[in-house]
Amino acid sequence: MSTEQPQSPFETISETELSREDRYRQLFNGYVGTPFRIIWTDWRARLGLAIISSFLLMGTVGVSLFDPPRASEGPLLLGAFQSWAFPLGTDSLGRGILGQIVYATPAMLKMITAGALFATTMATGWGLFAGYKGGTIDRLMMSFVDVLMTIPGLPLVVVLAAILEPRNPYLVGIILTINGWAGFARQLRAEVLKLRQNSYVEASRTMGISTFSIITKDILPNVMPLIVVSFVTRARNVIIASVGLYFLGILPSSTLNWGLMLNSAYTSGGIYSPEQAHWLYAPMITIVLLSLGLLLFAQGCDRIFNPRIRARHAKKSENESSDDASFHGETM
Amino acid sequence: MTSADYFIKRTIQGVFTFFAVMSITFAMIRLMPGGPMDFLRAQMSQQVGGQMTQAEMDRKLELFTNMHPDRPLHEQYFGYIEHVLSGDLGRSIWYNEPVAEILGAAMPWTIFISIVSLVVIYAAGVSLGAIMAYIEGSKFDISSSMLSIVITSVPFYIVAIVLVWFLGYQWGLFPISGQFGENVRPGYNTAFIQSILYYGALPIISLVLAGFGRIALSMRGNSIQTLGADYLRVARLRGLSQRRIALRYVARNAFLPMYTGMMISIGTLFGSSIILEQIFSYPGVGYYMFRAVSSRDYPLMMGTFLFITLGVIVGVYIADLTYGYVDPRAGGGGEREAF
Numbered sequence A: 001m002s003t004e005q006p007q008s009p010f011e012t013i014s015e016t017e018l019s020r021e022d023r024y025r026q027l028f029n030g031y032v033g034t035p036f037r038i039i040w041t042d043w044r045a046r047l048g049l050a051i052i053s054s055f056l057l058m059g060t061v062g063v064s065l066f067d068p069p070r071a072s073e074g075p076l077l078l079g080a081f082q083s084w085a086f087p088l089g090t091d092s093l094g095r096g097i098l099g100q101i102v103y104a105t106p107a108m109l110k111m112i113t114a115g116a117l118f119a120t121t122m123a124t125g126w127g128l129f130a131g132y133k134g135g136t137i138d139r140l141m142m143s144f145v146d147v148l149m150t151i152p153g154l155p156l157v158v159v160l161a162a163i164l165e166p167r168n169p170y171l172v173g174i175i176l177t178i179n180g181w182a183g184f185a186r187q188l189r190a191e192v193l194k195l196r197q198n199s200y201v202e203a204s205r206t207m208g209i210s211t212f213s214i215i216t217k218d219i220l221p222n223v224m225p226l227i228v229v230s231f232v233t234r235a236r237n238v239i240i241a242s243v244g245l246y247f248l249g250i251l252p253s254s255t256l257n258w259g260l261m262l263n264s265a266y267t268s269g270g271i272y273s274p275e276q277a278h279w280l281y282a283p284m285i286t287i288v289l290l291s292l293g294l295l296l297f298a299q300g301c302d303r304i305f306n307p308r309i310r311a312r313h314a315k316k317s318e319n320e321s322s323d324d325a326s327f328h329g330e331t332m
Numbered sequence B: 001m002t003s004a005d006y007f008i009k010r011t012i013q014g015v016f017t018f019f020a021v022m023s024i025t026f027a028m029i030r031l032m033p034g035g036p037m038d039f040l041r042a043q044m045s046q047q048v049g050g051q052m053t054q055a056e057m058d059r060k061l062e063l064f065t066n067m068h069p070d071r072p073l074h075e076q077y078f079g080y081i082e083h084v085l086s087g088d089l090g091r092s093i094w095y096n097e098p099v100a101e102i103l104g105a106a107m108p109w110t111i112f113i114s115i116v117s118l119v120v121i122y123a124a125g126v127s128l129g130a131i132m133a134y135i136e137g138s139k140f141d142i143s144s145s146m147l148s149i150v151i152t153s154v155p156f157y158i159v160a161i162v163l164v165w166f167l168g169y170q171w172g173l174f175p176i177s178g179q180f181g182e183n184v185r186p187g188y189n190t191a192f193i194q195s196i197l198y199y200g201a202l203p204i205i206s207l208v209l210a211g212f213g214r215i216a217l218s219m220r221g222n223s224i225q226t227l228g229a230d231y232l233r234v235a236r237l238r239g240l241s242q243r244r245i246a247l248r249y250v251a252r253n254a255f256l257p258m259y260t261g262m263m264i265s266i267g268t269l270f271g272s273s274i275i276l277e278q279i280f281s282y283p284g285v286g287y288y289m290f291r292a293v294s295s296r297d298y299p300l301m302m303g304t305f306l307f308i309t310l311g312v313i314v315g316v317y318i319a320d321l322t323y324g325y326v327d328p329r330a331g332g333g334g335e336r337e338a339f
Helices: A020-039 A043-065 A097-133 A135-150 A153-164 A169-176 A182-195 A199-206 A211-248 A258-267 A274-305 A307-315 B003-030 B036-047 B054-065 B073-085 B099-134 B139-152 B156-170 B190-227 B230-237 B242-279 B285-294 B298-326
Strands: none
Touching (some): A020 A043, A097 A211, A097 A274, A135 B003, A153 A211, A182 A211, A199 A211, A211 B242, A258 A274, B003 B073, B003 B298, B099 B242, B099 B285, B099 B298, B139 B190, B156 B190, B156 B242, B242 B285, B242 B298, B285 B298
C-alpha cells in the first residue's frame, strides 16, 4: 500500500467500483424506474397509462385471440350487446365490429409510433443543436422552422397523401407529422438557451468535452420530461389526423382502419337509421378513448415533470391543479 | 431591435415563406415521377382519344398548370412563380374554371367560420379558465377541469358528426348543407346575416366545443401561476381594486403566453376546414380541396394549398405585428425568443 497522497483531486481513484450490473441497475432506475414511480402517483397519468396499455395489448395479444373479421361471418347489422359472438354487433356485411376494431389496432399503433418517433427525434435534434450552437447556424435553422410552422399541417398532409398515396403505416405516420415537429423544436431551443449558460455546461465546455457529449449528457437529461410529454402529444395528433383523413378517404387503405369503419358506417346511412347507430358509435368511442388516454398521460407527466409546477406541487402537496403551459395550439 | 427592424424582418420572413411554399408546390407537381404531370398527360390523352399532338397537349398542360413541360426546368419554375404572383393559379380540370375564381368565391366562407370560431374559442376558454383559477379547488373548478379534459380529447370531426347526426338529421333543428337559405337575398340585410349565422352555426359549434377546453385549461394553469406571483401581493398591499387586479394584473399576464398559440390556431382552424366542410357540405376552401383531391384535379388542389397557406401567412403576420401592442414588454416583439 502506498502512503503517497495523490497530487491533485483529479487523480483520485474511486475506492468502490461499480460492477456492470450495478451500473445498468442505476441507469434503469434513473431513466425508467424512478420516473415511473413518480408518474404512478398522479391519477391522471395512471389512468392514461392504463388506457394506453390496454390498446397496446389489444394490438399485440388481442389480434391473436380471435380470427380476422370476414364478410357474412354473422347476421347483418346485429345490434351491440346482443350476442356473445359479436359483442359490439356486426356491420352491413355481417362482419363483427369488435373484431374490426381490434384488427385495425396494430396498423394504428405502427402509425402512431412512427409519427411520434419521427417528430420527436427531428424536433429534439434540431432544437438542441440550434439552441446550443447559437449564432448564424441557429438563425438559419430557426428560419427553416418558422417556414415549416407557417405551412398549415393538414392541407400539406392532404396534398402529400394525394400525390404519394402511402400505404405503409410507418410512412403514413411520418407524413402525418411532416411539419408537426417544428413547433416543438422551437420550444426546445428556447429551453436550451436557458440551460446552456449553467455553470456545469460551462465547466464541460472548458474541459474540452465535445459538443455532442455536452448536448447528450448535460442538456438532454434536463429536457427529457418535455420530450416525453411532446412524444405523447404528437402521438395523439397522429391518431386524430390519420382517422380524420381515413374517414374522408384521402389516405388510401388496404387494411382495416377505424377511420375507414367510420366512413363506411357514415356513408351507408349510419346517421339516418337507428339500427346502424352502433356501427358508428364503436369507432368513435375507440378514437375518443385512445385520445383521452394519451391526453391524460401527457397531462399527468407534464404536471409532475414540469419544473414550474413541480415547485408548486411540493409546496402545496395535494391540490387539484393541472397546468398546460406546454399545450400550445398543436392539436389539429 | 426597433419596431421598424422587426417589421422589415417579419415582412421578409412572410414573403420568404410564401416563396418556399410555391417552390414546394412546384416540386410536387413537376418533379414527382409518375406524379401529377404524368397523370394529367395520361388523363388528357384519354379524354381526346389520342388525337392531340405533343405540342397541343403541352399547350393545354400549360393552361391548366402554368407549366410548360418542354422548357428547361428553371424557366418552368420562374414561369410558374410569375403566373402565381399575378394571381393566375391555373385552371381547374373538374370545374373547367380558373382556380383563382373558384377559391375567391369560397375563401370568405372559410375565413368566416375560422375567425368566428377562433374568437369564440378564446373568449369562452379564457373566461372559463380564469373563473376556474379564481375558485381553484372548488367543486365547479374540479368538475369543469374534468369536463375540459374529456371534451378536449374528442376530435373536432367526431363532434361534427355527432352534431350533424342529431341536430341535423334526427331532430332537424339545423340545416345540414350550404352556406345560407335559398330564399334570402345576398347582401347587407338582416335576413341574409341571420341565415349565414344559422347555416354556419353547426360548423362553428363543432370547432368551439372541441377547442375551448384546451384554452380553458391553459388559461387556468397560467392564471394560477400568476396568482402566486409576488407583484400581486404588492398590488394588493397598494390597495388596488379587485377588479383592476383581476383584469389588468392576472388576466393580462396569464393570457399573454397564449397569444403565440393563438397565431398557430389560425392555421390549424383553416386546415381543419378540409374535414369540417366536407361533413357539413359547406362550400368553402376545404370543400373544394377535398373535391380536388378525390377527382385528381391537381391544379385546383395545389391552388387551394397555396391559397390556404397564403391565408395563414397573412394571419400570422398580422398577429405577430400586433403582438407589440398587446404586450408592451415585447417592444415590437423582436426579443421574445432571446435569452
